[in-house]
Amino acid sequence: MPLSSRHLLGMQNVPKEDIQLILDTANTFKEILDRPIKRVPTLQGKTVVNLFYENSTRTRISFELAEKRLSADAVNFSVSTSSVSKGESLKDTVKNIEAMKVDMIVIRHSVAGTPLMLTQLCDSNVINAGDGVHEHPTQALLDLYTIREKVGKLENLKVCIVGDIAHSRVALSNIFALKTMGAKVSVCGPSTMIPKQLEDLGVNIIYSIDEAIQENDVLNVLRIQLERKAREYFPSLREYVKYFGITSERLEKNKKDILILHPGPINRGVELSSDVADGPYQVILQQVTNGVAIRMAVLYLLGTLN
């Protein structure tokens, strides 16, 4: 069964079977990552462009490694966003890239909807590597993969996404994907960081971090984006840490066996205390490893569709 779409733009409307297929395919690729020679010829002759309009070294490296391990030709194209209005338009850039005969484009952009726009401008398969505060589907897939790997299931699992939900592309993709897979999803964070009518998506909203810890099997803790405007949304870092920060003290007080994910990079001492970030409940580095396997799976499934 192939994927039902030739692009991966977001997790909204991605059917359960597709998610299942990507997770299962990632399983086989993960095994390759443990071999001494970490390369398969699967995408030999295919060209993938990593078109990054926003700095994201981690995501780009993860995609690039995934591409190289599948033997695709990987090209990085980074565009500074500092002078968007003066530079070449996205349309012209994409037309140029396409004229060089590429097969797939991985795009990261600060404006929501740009990956969709790309599909209207070119014939390549498009993978969204994060668009504004909209979606980041491969992050959600690697989160799901890691959860499934650790807990063994997704259905009826209680997962809480913690932090700045409104300014996170990870949150929305996780919500869609987790709900599709039958998990029970909640969010926890300051009310100014919960987007409007989120509850309409069937998501429970919690304002107490203690309650979030007690009631859930998994916490997916988001980075507080200090560099963004996020700071205008809560009174002080001190107050955030005091009421929403996750510390080992807090985990001990509320029990319990819990799985903690974080998409990185971590603000140590803010959303996670250092001992939690390095502690027994977190699976942060496994997420990073799984990220390569997931991206290999997505690249492979889309790249071999045609």
Added chain:
Amino acid sequence: MKILLKNFTAQNPQQNLFEKNIDLLLVNDKIAEFGRNLSYDDKMTKVIDLSGKLVVPGFIDMHVHLREPGREDEETIESGCNAAAFGGFTAVACMPNTEPAIDSAEVVEFIKNKSRNNIVDVYPIAAATIGRKGEYLSPMLELKESGAVAFSDDGVAIKTASILKRALEYSKMINLPIIEHCEDESLSFGSMNEGINSTLFGLHPLPSVSEDLIVMRDILMAQYTGGKVHIAHISSANAVKMVREAKSKNINVTAEVTPHHFTLTDDSLKTYDTNLKMNPPLRTEKDIKEILEGLKDGTIDCIASDHAPHSPEEKEMEFDYAPNGIVGLETSIGLALTELVHKKVLSVDEIIFKYSINPRKILNLNVPSFKVGEKAEFTILDLDEIWTVNKNKFVSKSKNTPFDKRLLTGRAVGIINNGKILMNGEFIS
């Protein structure tokens, strides 16, 4: 020049007039005769058969951006007038956010000169403050004398309550309205209506309360000063309710709505089509319901398009980077006839009020009538023509519309004004 218009239906609720099979003889720009079966001299008179057509007082679009001076690549006064004429308007009022802004008599006169002898009358709306910066009042008395019909800092609301207060007090002397783009600057970071859809699409939210706050401020200030406030492009349900209540208290406030705000909702933004990006943004079904109610009960006085031409380079950008606004002159009447008349929201009489009588009253302009000796200024409608919007056929320089390929019922097929006739896309004189 003599032109005889034959066999049309004349309708003008202000004259209590509804006459079928009537003729009108046009000599130069005036009505020479009006009646049944007018006789004429074959050689000297051009005859146009208007069987099945409805002739009404000339429609005016009181909210357009003609872009000249400054962005003549997007629209000029001439191309904008053409778009108005082809869209069925005999007049437009143009907004002052040009470059330079319409904040001096010279710019008003420049626009008047450029539009002289055009089939479409252009009424400049001058800036309320110098450069639309919200600091100092524009020279309103001189602007009025040179031809300005209203004042507005459109694009933004008048910056502070204190300058708004003075603008309303000062403009009261000359009885011209202040037209307000209602948006609270501190809440204006965003590119679509805040709600479930902004959450789903990940676009920065622009809350409707931003509009409501300024509508409330302006209503209170109109009440306090006794000045005239006209709310441009009303879009939120709460704003409509506030205007309704203000009118019931006899506060001097009027309002307009655009066709897109009673036709489209923010659901459509799932395509991220930048031709759906406008300010105020598309809102929800609930807002449309209240707008339709407001159109019916008279809370909303007129329909205006907020015609905002933009070049393709600017619109074919990432959503956040694309400018706000769509062209509207050539789709406005078709949308109103389709969405309001054929769906039984408004009668044809009410449409004539919204497109001709009310906006002219707000701007202190004469309402055209079917009377011998008066200037002939009429819009010719075919209420039942079924047609498809084709942006490539627009005569506007810009094509940024979300209504391309939309099927509409009812169309303005021509206009008569200033001794010229445009009929089915051809000028006759």
